[in-house]
Amino acid sequence: MRGCGSVLLGLxxxxxxxxxxxxxxxxxIVPACPQSPPADWRVRLDVPRDLLLRxxxxxxxxxxxxxxxxxxxVRSGRCGHLIVRGDWHTPGDWSLSNxxxxxxxxxxxxxxxxxxxxxxxxxxxxxxxxxLPRDWAQPYLRPIADEMGGALDRELGPSGLxxxxxxxxxxxxSAYLCDR
Amino acid sequence: MQDDRTGALGCGCALLPGLILGVIIYGVVGxxxxxxxxxxxxxxxxxxxxxxxxxYLSEVISQMLRQEAETEWRVNVQPGxxxxxxxxxxxxxxxxxxxxxxxxxxxxxxxxxxxxxxxLEAQLPSGSDASSIxxxxxxxxxxxxxxxxxxxxxxxxxxxxxxxxxxxxAELILLVSRGGAS
Numbered sequence: 289m290r291g292c293g294s295v296l297l298g299l300x301x302x303x304x305x306x307x308x309x310x311x312x313x314x315x316x317i318v319p320a321c322p323q324s325p326p327a328d329w330r331v332r333l334d335v336p337r338d339l340l341l342r343x344x345x346x347x348x349x350x351x352x353x354x355x356x357x358x359x360x361x362v363r364s365g366r367c368g369h370l371i372v373r374g375d376w377h378t379p380g381d382w383s384l385s386n387x388x389x390x391x392x393x394x395x396x397x398x399x400x401x402x403x404x405x406x407x408x409x410x411x412x413x414x415x416x417x418x419x420l421p422r423d424w425a426q427p428y429l430r431p432i433a434d435e436m437g438g439a440l441d442r443e444l445g446p447s448g449l450x451x452x453x454x455x456x457x458x459x460x461x462s463a464y465l466c467d468r
Numbered sequence: 469m470q471d472d473r474t475g476a477l478g479c480g481c482a483l484l485p486g487l488i489l490g491v492i493i494y495g496v497v498g499x500x501x502x503x504x505x506x507x508x509x510x511x512x513x514x515x516x517x518x519x520x521x522x523x524y525l526s527e528v529i530s531q532m533l534r535q536e537a538e539t540e541w542r543v544n545v546q547p548g549x550x551x552x553x554x555x556x557x558x559x560x561x562x563x564x565x566x567x568x569x570x571x572x573x574x575x576x577x578x579x580x581x582x583x584x585x586x587x588l589e590a591q592l593p594s595g596s597d598a599s600s601i602x603x604x605x606x607x608x609x610x611x612x613x614x615x616x617x618x619x620x621x622x623x624x625x626x627x628x629x630x631x632x633x634x635x636x637x638a639e640l641i642l643l644v645s646r647g648g649a650s
Binding site: 294295296297298299300301302303304305306307308309310311328329330331332333334335336338339342384386409410411412413415443447 | 479480481482483484485486487488489490491493494495497498499500501514515516517518519520521523524527622623625639
């Protein structure tokens with residue numbers, strides 16, 4: 289009986305500790321905001337949320353080994369991040385609705401665009417992912433970044449302009465173009 | 469046989485599952501308290517905005533009008549779909565060629581998917597008359613209208629069509645739609 293009580297107490301303490309830690313992390317972490325419009329931009333493309341959804345969310349996204357993700361909403365988060373929400377269907381045929389992932393879309397060093405994970409949104413509560421290795425979700429995000437970057441590069445090819453900044457805005461995503 | 473998992477040891481052993489339980493509760497609370505997403509802004513029918521900065525417009529227009537007037541045009545965008553061009557043109561006075569400031573205030577609009585410039589006001593060198601406008605400003609306007617429309621069409625490609633235009637005090641904003649559906 290005494291052992292059972294101790295185990296229960298341990299469970300309670302552990303649960304309280306991790307819940308509090310996650311809540312404090314979610315509230316306290318104010319990420320640095322390196323994203324700002326480049327000073328010498330020439331053209332800015334404002335892509336609204338519904339167009340992003342229409343272009344990127346038309347087909348459920350296949351996650352290698354992790355099922356599919358059907359995008360249902362895109363909103364802006366802190367620091368120009370994008371919060372992409374959707375329904376996640378796992379390979380085990382169960383699904384979780386309203387899962388969100390907060391993404392930072394930045395200019396890539398090698399490739400045109402880099403998309404990195406910032407937080408996982410469990411309903412309305414964020415679970416910061418900053419402690420994970422930066423390339424943790426790259427098997428899923430890299431193909432999207434390459435496709436978006438490639439499409440932009442093809443579109444911009446003849447214009448003499450290059451992508452020089454990407455910032456999430458209240459209405460969607462703004463891409464800044466500068467001289468090549 | 470005595471169970472060792474009592475007291476502090478039992479409590480300590482249960483901490484790890486407790487931590488995992490806390491994460492699960494966090495998720496359950498998150499999903500459980502999730503409110504309906506805020507109403508989406510009105511759909512834009514697949515349209516987006518392309519904002520052109522004043523320096524970019526200045527460069528583009530200076531290049532376009534190079535043949536008509538060898539000058540760097542300074543573009544000032546104003547609210548109300550108005551663009552002001554300031555530059556220098558060569559005028560002949562008493563047989564001598566002089567450089568004189570010229571300005572044009574243009575209205576920008578869209579007609580049948582094409583960008584249209586209309587002359588609202590011309591600031592010409594003093595002493596100029598109505599005939600000077602047709603001799604000096606009209607060729608510039610025609611050229612700017614044609615070339616700017618061609619530049620916008622080239623930039624947008626075949627997939628996007630111009631459906632509208634508006635301006636702020638520093639940007640000319642083109643409203644474009646995929647396939648031209650407005």
